[in-house]
Amino acid sequence: MLTGKLAQLDGDYDVVVVGGGPAGMAAALGAREVGANRVLILDRDREAGGILLQCIHPGFGLHHFGEELTGPEYAQRFLSEVCDKGIDVLTDAYAADIDLDKRVKVMSGRFGVRIISGSAVVLAMGARERTRGAIRTPGTRPAGVMTAGLTQRIVNMLGYLPGKRVAILGSGDIGLIMARRLTLEGVEVVGVYEIMPYPNGLNRNIVQCLNDFDIPLHLSTTVVNIHGRDRVEKVTVAPVDASLKPDLTRCSDVACDTLMLSIGLIPENELSRHLNLRFDPATGGPFVTSAMETSIDGVFACGNVVHIHDLVDFVTQESLLAGQGAGLYATGHRKPADNIRLIPGDNVASCVPHTISSDRDHTLYLRVKKPLDMSTIRLGEVYEKKLRYVFPAETLTVTVRPRFLENFHGNSLRIDVQPREPA
Amino acid sequence: MQYDVAIIGGGITGSALAYELMRYRLNVTLLEKATEVGFGTSKSNSGVIHAGHHAPPNTLKGQLEWEGNQLWDKLADELGFGFKRIGELTVALDASQIPVLEELERQGKERGVSGLEIWDQPRIRREEPNLNPNILAALYAPTTGVTNPYEVCFALVENAIRNGLVVQCDTTVSAITKEGGCITLHTGHGEVRSRFVINAAGLFADQIAEMAGVPAFRISPRRGEEYLLDKRLAGLIERVIFPCPTPASKGILVIPTCDGTIMVGPTADPVDDKRDVSTTFAGAAEIFAAVNRLVPGISERDCIAEFAGLRAVADTEDFIIGASPLKGFINVAGIQSPGLTAAPAIARKVVRILGDEGLDLIPNETYIPNAPKPIHFSGLPTDEQILLCQRDPRYSQIVCRCECVGEGEIVDAIRRGARTLDGVKLRTRAGMGRCQGGFCTWRVMQLLARELNLPMTTLTKHGDGSWLICDREDAPCSPGS
Ligand SMILES: Cc1cc2nc3c(=O)[nH]c(=O)nc-3n(C[C@H](O)[C@H](O)[C@H](O)COP(=O)(O)OP(=O)(O)OC[C@H]3O[C@@H](n4cnc5c(N)ncnc54)[C@H](O)[C@@H]3O)c2cc1C
Numbered sequence: 006m007l008t009g010k011l012a013q014l015d016g017d018y019d020v021v022v023v024g025g026g027p028a029g030m031a032a033a034l035g036a037r038e039v040g041a042n043r044v045l046i047l048d049r050d051r052e053a054g055g056i057l058l059q060c061i062h063p064g065f066g067l068h069h070f071g072e073e074l075t076g077p078e079y080a081q082r083f084l085s086e087v088c089d090k091g092i093d094v095l096t097d098a099y100a101a102d103i104d105l106d107k108r109v110k111v112m113s114g115r116f117g118v119r120i121i122s123g124s125a126v127v128l129a130m131g132a133r134e135r136t137r138g139a140i141r142t143p144g145t146r147p148a149g150v151m152t153a154g155l156t157q158r159i160v161n162m163l164g165y166l167p168g169k170r171v172a173i174l175g176s177g178d179i180g181l182i183m184a185r186r187l188t189l190e191g192v193e194v195v196g197v198y199e200i201m202p203y204p205n206g207l208n209r210n211i212v213q214c215l216n217d218f219d220i221p222l223h224l225s226t227t228v229v230n231i232h233g234r235d236r237v238e239k240v241t242v243a244p245v246d247a248s249l250k251p252d253l254t255r256c257s258d259v260a261c262d263t264l265m266l267s268i269g270l271i272p273e274n275e276l277s278r279h280l281n282l283r284f285d286p287a288t289g290g291p292f293v294t295s296a297m298e299t300s301i302d303g304v305f306a307c308g309n310v311v312h313i314h315d316l317v318d319f320v321t322q323e324s325l326l327a328g329q330g331a332g333l334y335a336t337g338h339r340k341p342a343d344n345i346r347l348i349p350g351d352n353v354a355s356c357v358p359h360t361i362s363s364d365r366d367h368t369l370y371l372r373v374k375k376p377l378d379m380s381t382i383r384l385g386e387v388y389e390k391k392l393r394y395v396f397p398a399e400t401l402t403v404t405v406r407p408r409f410l411e412n413f414h415g416n417s418l419r420i421d422v423q424p425r426e427p428a
Numbered sequence: 429m430q431y432d433v434a435i436i437g438g439g440i441t442g443s444a445l446a447y448e449l450m451r452y453r454l455n456v457t458l459l460e461k462a463t464e465v466g467f468g469t470s471k472s473n474s475g476v477i478h479a480g481h482h483a484p485p486n487t488l489k490g491q492l493e494w495e496g497n498q499l500w501d502k503l504a505d506e507l508g509f510g511f512k513r514i515g516e517l518t519v520a521l522d523a524s525q526i527p528v529l530e531e532l533e534r535q536g537k538e539r540g541v542s543g544l545e546i547w548d549q550p551r552i553r554r555e556e557p558n559l560n561p562n563i564l565a566a567l568y569a570p571t572t573g574v575t576n577p578y579e580v581c582f583a584l585v586e587n588a589i590r591n592g593l594v595v596q597c598d599t600t601v602s603a604i605t606k607e608g609g610c611i612t613l614h615t616g617h618g619e620v621r622s623r624f625v626i627n628a629a630g631l632f633a634d635q636i637a638e639m640a641g642v643p644a645f646r647i648s649p650r651r652g653e654e655y656l657l658d659k660r661l662a663g664l665i666e667r668v669i670f671p672c673p674t675p676a677s678k679g680i681l682v683i684p685t686c687d688g689t690i691m692v693g694p695t696a697d698p699v700d701d702k703r704d705v706s707t708t709f710a711g712a713a714e715i716f717a718a719v720n721r722l723v724p725g726i727s728e729r730d731c732i733a734e735f736a737g738l739r740a741v742a743d744t745e746d747f748i749i750g751a752s753p754l755k756g757f758i759n760v761a762g763i764q765s766p767g768l769t770a771a772p773a774i775a776r777k778v779v780r781i782l783g784d785e786g787l788d789l790i791p792n793e794t795y796i797p798n799a800p801k802p803i804h805f806s807g808l809p810t811d812e813q814i815l816l817c818q819r820d821p822r823y824s825q826i827v828c829r830c831e832c833v834g835e836g837e838i839v840d841a842i843r844r845g846a847r848t849l850d851g852v853k854l855r856t857r858a859g860m861g862r863c864q865g866g867f868c869t870w871r872v873m874q875l876l877a878r879e880l881n882l883p884m885t886t887l888t889k890h891g892d893g894s895w896l897i898c899d900r901e902d903a904p905c906s907p908g909s
């Protein structure tokens with residue numbers, strides 16, 4: 006069991022971390038590293054580990070540990086370290102509210118309802134899945150329409166199957182991984198239907214989860230109707246045109262008893278909204294500085310709450326920074342404020358962090374709007390790098406070093422990803 | 429066992445009648461083919477308690493709408509379900525519609541509907557700043573309320589059970605015969621004999637009348653789609669907004685629901701199939717176009733859930749309430765909109781009819797008028813939450829993260845009668861939030877399995893064949909672990 010230790014719950018901490026996924030655990034470790042003594046992790050699930058607990062496939066930790074781990078293994082390494090460092094972990098504890106004085110209202114089966122305050126707070130609540138309502142698929146509302154994450158719970162943690170014949174809408178990574186998992190469990194996966202002309206998951210998952218198992222991927226296709234009164238009986242699929250409008254004259258029916266949705270994640274910021282942080286509509290998460298501090302002093306954020314990550318190693322890296330920022334804030338040793346704002350330009354959908362400082366190294370995480378072969382990424386006039394290809398589903402990372410910025414005196418930097426003539 | 433009254437159909441009509449009948453010393457049973465009461469049309473509607481002036485005069489609908497409206501405060505107070513009188517505005521977008529509002533006002537005043545007022549533009553802007561600024565005038569009616577119709581069905585039946593009602597769910601009436609002074613209802617679970625039978629079978633009331641050998645009307649389904657919007661929009665408008673009605677329809681509404689979110693709908697489309705509760709592209713397009721003329725800030729992107737319900741429209745377009753040629757068999761049919769509003773009045777009317785038909789109505793001295801109010805933890809002030817959890821920490825053991833519903837509330841719902849995932853959802857809101865059960869479904873299932881002592885694989889979404897998960901032969905986990 007990935008449960009941490011907590012003998013008693015105090016009213017005050019140096020750093021309170023909301024969310025015990027990889028982001029929250031790394032943040033807690035980061036805070037401890039820079040001298041925060043009393044650090045508390047809260048998680049509403051029964052165990053810490055977040056989404057990793059249900060990801061029993063390998064593929065985690067290649068960057069951070071240099072070896073391939075499963076999700077629970079990756080989580081356990083962090084949790085062990087969290088326990089060794091004397092960080093308090095309270096699970097089955099739901100952070101219901103938070104105010105500007107950084108007081109968190111916690112509901113827990115063990116301690117009832119309590120108010121806990123932190124000198125600094127780290128928001129690490131992860132993400133939730135987009136649902137059928139978000140895409141308004143018409144039809145009936147039978148049992149058997151479920152998100153990929155829920156399916157993953159049911160199969161990997163509870164030991165049941167979602168159905169016998171599954172169609173998958175959307176090609177997000179969770180869906181692709183579940184296509185493979187379900188096939189291995191003896192379920193028939195009839196196909197993956199993706200509305201965009203390109204897949205929405207990592208290339209390695211398309212290869213390892215679909216191609217290797219002969220599961221067909223239908224691009225530019227969507228589900229336009231769900232049939233069945235009590236349980237899903239079939240779905241109707243149709244091709245879409247360039248403006249993503251389905252062509253209802255070319256429908257076909259696919260018999261299945263389950264429709265699994267893998268249509269994207271949304272940063273889980275319900276709690277953060279109580280604080281009225283500044284949000285970035287492009288990421289769905291808060292604006293953050295290079296120390297992962299939000300627009301409110303002493304409130305930090307990291308992981309999927311800020312933007313959706315495709316690799317947990319990036320989550321870890323970013324969250325260590327957030328934790329360090331929070332720890333330094335709590336102990337009164339903040340770093341100098343950022344002096345450069347980053348502006349997403351051509352073909353850049355989003356960029357995190359939103360500001361940087363010219364005196365340190367920074368890793369930027371970018372998402373592009375559309376795929377491009379042979380392109381160049383430019384940071385204003387100061388830096389450029391050639392790329393073989395870019396893809397909306399894959400995060401681009403760029404490391405900015407102080408020496409790039411030596412001759413730069415502005416206060417905002419534009420980032421573009423532009424096509425380049427083949428050499 | 430022979431009953432005095434058997435009610436076929438556990439929708440709002442049958443439930444309200446059962447509740448009303450338990451005031452008397454009677455043996456009453458309610459037969460419902462679904463797994464839980466309220467799962468028919470009564471859970472899929474707009475949840476509006478109409479002000480009392482919409483239904484045309486000289487109809488049964490018109491009389492019972494206003495009479496029903498006035499009964500809701502006491503009912504909500506005694507039974508503890510959510511109900512708020514938030515008022516409504518019927519708006520005019522062009523000058524030709526103003527006389528229609530005036531006519532509605534006159535019609536309402538004649539009927540005795542209180543508080544009707546025509547508002548001018550400045551008043552509308554002050555009270556509802558997010559409405560389309562081009563709205564010229566509006567008829568304000570303070571008597572409009574909103575409720576959660578399924579909660580009402582549950583509360584009515586729970587109270588009736590406390591007073592002796594026998595509820596038989598998963599029980600479909602498939603034939604009706606008459607022997608001596610008694611009517612026999614044939615069901616998959618055996619026969620039910622009763623002196624009086626109430627046909628409150630909603631969409632299927634025509635089939636029930638036919639089974640009784642007294643076919644006199646036909647019921648056609650008219651579908652209405654509804655779309656629920658994200659909590660983000662809570663507070664955008666304060667009152668129910670009606671467009672100016674046309675002879676054909678009350679139109680598409682913007683409804684601030686009892687839970688504080690916004691819902692838009694319904695459409696009105698005749699369909700062939702009495703079970704066709706599907707939503708459509710066309711319906712969504714129609715609703716969002718219509719609603720944008722009323723409240724420009726509403727977007728399709730904010731939709732978190734959608735559903736459809738079927739109105740049971742009789743060929744007369746009016747309620748059919750009364751005795752039939754078969755002695756003891758009473759129809760309560762064609763209960764289309766405003767059936768929810770009218771239900772408490774319908775129930776009283778049916779009790780009077782039963783009395784006229786020879787049923788002895790002796791008051792029940794041990795009658796309990798109220799019911800223990802369900803706890804809605806997230807709505808309590810913090811200090812009350814703290815106290816409650818000191819007594820029972822399961823309330824602060826949160827299961828549904830979007831709606832902040834704890835294990836305590838879910839166990840309560842199951843003890844009060846929830847048998848399915850939807851039953852828990854409709855009683856507690858677990859799974860109704862923006863993640864739509866993505867996180868809590870499996871935990872609710874575990875609680876259902878534990879409390880009902882059932883294997884996980886036998887649990888359903890809403891009964892029948894709506895199974896949720898199936899077995900893997902080598903499933904390592906035991907049910908409910
Ligand atoms: C199916 C799938 C497959 C993946 N595969 C890989 C892979 O092969 N390799 C890889 O590197 N990465 C992979 N990832 C990505 C990686 O796992 C995620 O990016 C990472 O888990 C995000 O971490 P997080 O801590 O931000 O969020 P989460 O893991 O979602 O953790 C958030 C935590 O916060 C808690 N929480 C939320 N709100 C509250 C509240 N109000 N109160 C208390 N607690 C709260 C939640 O219970 C949860 O435990 C995969 C992800 C998925 C979903």
Ligand SMILES: Cc1cc2nc3c(=O)[nH]c(=O)nc-3n(C[C@H](O)[C@H](O)[C@H](O)COP(=O)(O)OP(=O)(O)OC[C@H]3O[C@@H](n4cnc5c(N)ncnc54)[C@H](O)[C@@H]3O)c2cc1C
Nearest residue numbers: 437439440441468470473474476601630652766767768769
């Ligand atoms: C989209 C929409 C919006 C609406 N909005 C409003 C509104 O805002 N305000 C308002 O006042 N009204 C509204 N209405 C109308 C209102 O919903 C109905 O008038 C009301 O729900 C009818 O209740 P009922 O009990 O008669 O029918 P139902 O709820 O359909 O109940 C009938 C029951 O009988 C059962 N049954 C059927 N056949 C058998 C059988 N053979 N054996 C056993 N049981 C059987 C069914 O399972 C069902 O549960 C709306 C309706 C719709 C469709």
